[in-house]
Amino acid sequence: MSLTLREVRTELNARAQPARSPIGAVRRSFAPWADPSAVPLIRLENLTKRFGATIAVNDLTLDIFEREFFCLLGPSGCGKSTLMRLLAGFEQPTAGRVILAGADLAGVPPYRRPVNMMFQSYALFPHMNVVKNIAYGLKQEALPRAEIESRVQEMLELAQLEPLATRRPDQLSGGQRQRVALARSLAKRPKVLLLDEPLAALDKKLREETQFELMDIQQRLGTTFLMVTHDQDEAMTVADRIAVMDGGRLVQVATPGEIYEQPKTRFIAEFVGDINILEGRVMGGEGGLWRIETPMAEAPLAIRDSDKALDTGQAVAVAVRPEKITVCRAKPAGASNVIEGEVWDIGYLGDWTVYRVRLDGGAILRASVANASRFVERPIDWEERVYLAFAPEAAIILTR
Amino acid sequence: MGGALRARAGRLVVIGLPYLWLAIFFLLPFAIVLKLSMSDPVTAQPPYAPVLDWRGGPGHWRNFLLSLDFENFETLWGDDLYWSAAVSSVRIALVSTLLLLLVGYPIAHGMARAAPSVRPILVAMVILPFWTSFLIRVYAWIGILKPEGLLNQVLLWLGLISEPLSILNTQTAVYIGIVYAYLPFMILPLYSALERQDPTLLEAAQDLGARPSKAFWTITVPLSMPGVIAGALLCFIPIVGEFVIPDLLGGSDTLMIGRTLWSEFFSNRDWPLASAVAIAMLLIIVIPIVVYREIEAQRWEPRQ
Numbered sequence: 001m002s003l004t005l006r007e008v009r010t011e012l013n014a015r016a017q018p019a020r021s022p023i024g025a026v027r028r029s030f031a032p033w034a035d036p037s038a039v040p041l042i043r044l045e046n047l048t049k050r051f052g053a054t055i056a057v058n059d060l061t062l063d064i065f066e067r068e069f070f071c072l073l074g075p076s077g078c079g080k081s082t083l084m085r086l087l088a089g090f091e092q093p094t095a096g097r098v099i100l101a102g103a104d105l106a107g108v109p110p111y112r113r114p115v116n117m118m119f120q121s122y123a124l125f126p127h128m129n130v131v132k133n134i135a136y137g138l139k140q141e142a143l144p145r146a147e148i149e150s151r152v153q154e155m156l157e158l159a160q161l162e163p164l165a166t167r168r169p170d171q172l173s174g175g176q177r178q179r180v181a182l183a184r185s186l187a188k189r190p191k192v193l194l195l196d197e198p199l200a201a202l203d204k205k206l207r208e209e210t211q212f213e214l215m216d217i218q219q220r221l222g223t224t225f226l227m228v229t230h231d232q233d234e235a236m237t238v239a240d241r242i243a244v245m246d247g248g249r250l251v252q253v254a255t256p257g258e259i260y261e262q263p264k265t266r267f268i269a270e271f272v273g274d275i276n277i278l279e280g281r282v283m284g285g286e287g288g289l290w291r292i293e294t295p296m297a298e299a300p301l302a303i304r305d306s307d308k309a310l311d312t313g314q315a316v317a318v319a320v321r322p323e324k325i326t327v328c329r330a331k332p333a334g335a336s337n338v339i340e341g342e343v344w345d346i347g348y349l350g351d352w353t354v355y356r357v358r359l360d361g362g363a364i365l366r367a368s369v370a371n372a373s374r375f376v377e378r379p380i381d382w383e384e385r386v387y388l389a390f391a392p393e394a395a396i397i398l399t400r
Numbered sequence: 401m402g403g404a405l406r407a408r409a410g411r412l413v414v415i416g417l418p419y420l421w422l423a424i425f426f427l428l429p430f431a432i433v434l435k436l437s438m439s440d441p442v443t444a445q446p447p448y449a450p451v452l453d454w455r456g457g458p459g460h461w462r463n464f465l466l467s468l469d470f471e472n473f474e475t476l477w478g479d480d481l482y483w484s485a486a487v488s489s490v491r492i493a494l495v496s497t498l499l500l501l502l503v504g505y506p507i508a509h510g511m512a513r514a515a516p517s518v519r520p521i522l523v524a525m526v527i528l529p530f531w532t533s534f535l536i537r538v539y540a541w542i543g544i545l546k547p548e549g550l551l552n553q554v555l556l557w558l559g560l561i562s563e564p565l566s567i568l569n570t571q572t573a574v575y576i577g578i579v580y581a582y583l584p585f586m587i588l589p590l591y592s593a594l595e596r597q598d599p600t601l602l603e604a605a606q607d608l609g610a611r612p613s614k615a616f617w618t619i620t621v622p623l624s625m626p627g628v629i630a631g632a633l634l635c636f637i638p639i640v641g642e643f644v645i646p647d648l649l650g651g652s653d654t655l656m657i658g659r660t661l662w663s664e665f666f667s668n669r670d671w672p673l674a675s676a677v678a679i680a681m682l683l684i685i686v687i688p689i690v691v692y693r694e695i696e697a698q699r700w701e702p703r704q
Binding site: 090109112115116117119121125126127136137140141185188 | 600601606618
């Protein structure tokens with residue numbers, strides 16, 4: 001159903017040459033943001049938050065739809081956590097509005113908001129056992145005891161915590177605590193679940209497993225998830241849409257595929273995944289196929305990017321992902337973009353091999369090749385002369 | 401080989417020194433007091449019998465041991481004065497500890513919530529009174545509480561009262577003095593327990609629908625219990641045996657076991673009975689602490 005980043009990449013490679021369909025449609029066909037008549041569940045209007053002289057969130061407008069798994073992605077200090085705290089009610093906006101299900105949340109204290117938060121530190125109550133932690137929010141609603149018990153049971157099952165029900169947090173492992181925190185924040189059936197770096201404290205393998213568990217739980221419950229993360233792989237894996245933030249502003253809001261394949265700016269291209277940037281100048285072009293002159297290649301590059309309107313002579317950057325570059329010993333005949341260089345470094349990652357190739361001008365380009373077979377007759381070696389080639393469709397032109 | 405031996409000797413010294421210290425400065429005096437409490441008073445120097453002479457030989461040692469008895473404890477048990485002194489001491493200590501908790505908790509809570517840069521200054525302000533002699537501070541309270549003292553002057557000047565209140569030499573003055581003197585001992589453990597608390601726990605509680613007051617009672621207070629208990633014990637134990645404050649600020653009606661002990665020792669020169677009072681006081685205080693620690697140890701034992 002859902003694909004990991006790696007699967008997305010493999011699929012992209014498979015269809016790299018002939019297909020021209022937009023990559024954003026790799027995921028399931030759920031796209032309320034593309035429907036102009038859809039009413040968003042959360043609407044942030046010109047939201048601004050200042051702390052003294054620093055602006056954490058700067059005039060930000062964003063719609064998030066029901067049942068969406070939405071990710072806020074950005075480097076630390078970009079304002080993503082502040083945005084989440086504004087939604088939870090721990091901070092009040094300096095200007096702008098937060099609208100949830102049609103109601104303005106201005107002045108509504110955190111304990112009256114129909115949103116719940118899963119904290120990065122989990123913030124489990126150390127003096128209560130698992131059951132009491134999960135029941136805490138339900139007790140605040142003064143629900144009947146039987147109702148509380150059945151909902152706690154439901155959550156214990158959902159998070160597979162039944163054998164641990166009477167343990168205290170200090171008797172649980174990191175992964176178990178993470179599940180208690182999730183169960184506690186979901187017990188009240190919030191309209192929106194806010195997740196603040198929920199997997200940051202887990203080790204890599206557990207984190208990947210938990211990403212799928214989160215997606216599974218989100219689909220089963222149909223709750224809107226808003227997750228903050230600085231880990232782009234995580235965002236790509238779980239999210240329906242990703243908002244990339246920088247300096248308190250949204251740089252791009254799009255599906256993981258669009259973010260990866262059609263980054264709007266250099267910041268996004270470089271923040272999400274690996275990318276090679278070739279500075280150049282537009283020589284001309286027609287029908288979306290542009291000729292770009294760059295000091296890094298002898299012949300002008302041919303890049304297909306029909307979305308852009310470019311002027312001749314304009315300074316641009318050609319961005320191409322390492323996995324979209326092929327590495328060959330012999331100069332490939334008839335290929336459009338070929339750059340010659342010398343293998344400078346080889347990084348063997350198991351599934352991929354990354355070649356760092358030094359061009360004659362001194363610049364270094366990265367190319368990664370999937371290790372589809374266990375044996376290679378004559379592997380490319382260090383200091384070998386190689387040709388890097390990529391298709392006109394493999395690269396994108398960035399103007400910002 | 402030699403290294404291992406040296407390491408063992410070193411470990412022995414490190415572990416042994418505190419025990420040696422306790423043996424010399426706690427166990428030995430305690431044994432002397434225990435022995436005194438089982439002796440008889442005499443009009444002599446020293447004012448008790450028997451006196452142990454180490455050079456007396458086995459016969460003397462045997463006679464010495466045989467002449468020890470629990471007569472003084474029987475006297476204590478049979479005399480209402482000691483009973484009411486003990487009960488009154490415990491009552492005053494309990495009420496004072498409760499008052500200290502009521503006054504100290506908000507102060508400690510406020511300190512723990514202050515900006516981190518201000519906190520060391522606040523802690524210093526709590527400790528500052530220790531730089532003045534305890535006795536002088538208690539004497540100062542006499543100046544404040546006496547009929548023509550500062551408090552009455554202020555109240556008269558404000559027109560709140562028309563006659564000076566007689567506070568000095570009453571139970572009230574004793575409570576004021578005790579709460580004032582022991583407040584730092586209550587605030588500091590509370591502060592250290594509250595300051596350690598993770599503020600995101602309160603955010604989590606509010607996020608789950610608890611109003612700030614509810615979050616305080618269900619999260620902050622239970623998590624500060626170790627501090628509450630440490631502060632309460634730190635105050636309760638010395639208040640039970642408190643002598644200076646009831647003697648200087650209290651009246652003749654303030655019956656406390658520390659005062660009884662003092663008068664037995666100095667006025668009646670009955671060292672054995674005074675020692676018996678001291679031992680009885682120790683039991684009153686130690687037994688509840690041991691019981692409490694047992695309960696706590698069981699409560700916190702990890703369940704699997």
